[in-house]
Amino acid sequence: MPSLKDLRNRIDSVKSTQKITRAMQMVAASKLRRAQEAVEAARPYAERMETVLGSLAGAMMDQPDAPKLLVGTGKDETHLIVVATAERGLCGAFNSSIARGAMRKIDQLQAEGKTVKVLCVGTKGATQLQRAYGHLMLETVELSGTGRISFAEAQPIAEQILSMFDAGEFDVCTLFYNRFKSVISQIVTELQLVPAQLPEIPEGEQALEAGLQGAVYDYEPDEETILRDLLPRNLSVQVLRALLENAASEQGARMSAMDNATRNAGDLIDSLTLNYNRTRQAVITTELIEIISGAEAL
């Protein structure tokens, strides 16, 4: 049976924990709004890029000298897995679910006898993968952790992937990140970066093509040069989009995790307070009995 003082101390400590988790929840909520805006803002560019790329690549696909970034090296031996996670913890299952998704993929690839290399973005995922797959890990890219993801942050990562591809260090590159669905639901997503995955041309797009009335795009300079310029840029944009989605997901996950923690702390405080009051009353009763029985003995 803990003493009254012990109980009081515990209540105090849980209360201060609750204050912290509540503050973190509110910070996450406001950061989430900003992160969501950034995702929204980045969408038009990625969409236009996809449209242009789709119409360009369709024509180039069958040609023998099509860029390797588009059609791949023709092999499927070495895989590069890029694992994008957060810089910080305390956000529920956010980091571990990405890591788990990546691990499953790595295991599967290894079972198929492929060579796997891992590139980590964000330190949290790196520490989780370190133990089992440390020998596969090439490098860990740290994010600034300021919360604002800009193009400047995505570009070095894309450049690194590109230079590795040019050096023939891998054939297929897959990126793992969390797609932001809602505050309570983030979906681990596997995005193939190399060879580039082309968007399915939606219905509306076909209508647009038809709207061109048979007119064909002029390309300046020629298709090949544009495509060669466009594909690396597309890679950067895909990385940027993944990082932005990830940032929004992280804040969303942190918000709901902290909401849960705050509620848990509340429950704990309630039950501790009940316990405290009971103990206090028991002490009073015991004291009264002592006094009364002392008086009767006289």
Next chain:
Amino acid sequence: MADTIAFELVSPERLLMTAEVHSVMVPGSEGDFTVLPGHAPVISTMKPAVVDVYETEGAAPTKMFVRGGFVDCALDRLTILAEEAIMLSELDRETLAQRVQDAAEDVEDAKSDDEKQHAQDVYNQLNELLSALD
């Protein structure tokens, strides 16, 4: 045929400008061209330079510096996908001069040839921008 074109300028981070305009002068990598309503569909890459947007015929253009990217023009719709775009009016000389200075130092510091080439490109672009401002 519409007498305006739907113009959009987007950077990877956000949509910078969207408007119905009369014409746009685009610095294509193979030469500048002006897009008017009814322009043939074209996809072109851009060199780092200034884009002039004319909201109405003969009006003073809105000038924007665009650091590389590409344009997609079709059906009276013009989209510029810029790597970086800055309103010329929002640019002030001093910050720019500072960036030119930084870029020049980067060129000095570059270790490999690739790095040097890249730094040199940035330097040239910024210089071009500086001269556009005058």
